[in-house]
Amino acid sequence: LAKTTQPISMDSYEGQEVNITCSHNNIATNDYITWYQQFPSQGPRFIIQGYKTKVTNEVASLFIPADRKSSTLSLPRVSLSDTAVYYCLVGPMNTGFQKLVFGTGTRLLVSP
């Protein structure tokens, strides 16, 4: 299981772009990188998933370098409602799926 390392916390202001980087040096060939957002007293919510290069959806972008040993979640123009904990999760997503272990996550605080 690939262990992940993220900054414990980040601060930003409304309207800014936020980039959160996750290190996963032991990522395996079959592993995908998935990011989740969690608000207090709620279950984690899927944000984006990628395997390599760049992935973009309606809420975020995910940048993965060629060696896949890290990934960066990019949130464009954050708002106060983006204040949450963000988790990077690395693991295989096939039918032989095994458990995924969460790291510490990054606590993002967006201020006015």
Next chain:
Amino acid sequence: GAVVSQHPSRVICKSGTSVKIECRSLDFQATTMFWYRQFPKQSLMLMATSNEGSKATYEQGVEKDKFLINHASLTLSTLTVTSAHPEDSSFYICSAIGSPVHHSGANVLTFGAGSRLTVL
């Protein structure tokens, strides 16, 4: 898209009683579900892996007789906290593998909304 429903969202019980939490996969079948536990300001901790039709696999340090897991169907897994004590008070979250709305890639782990257990 995959939705995981968890019930109840909040439960308060007296010490010594048992509490059951249900986790349902809506519109998709989940042969494997996972149960996590989360304390305030901490990350999610995996408790056990629930497999349909077989015994659950518990993580080290998690008492299987304390946290009974049943996965009798492809859409339902239950977690029963037996003889609950105040130290069992926590946020319990289940998850299953499915594909959320607007996602066309590989499967993802989809989470329920969580269940807040308070033991008095």
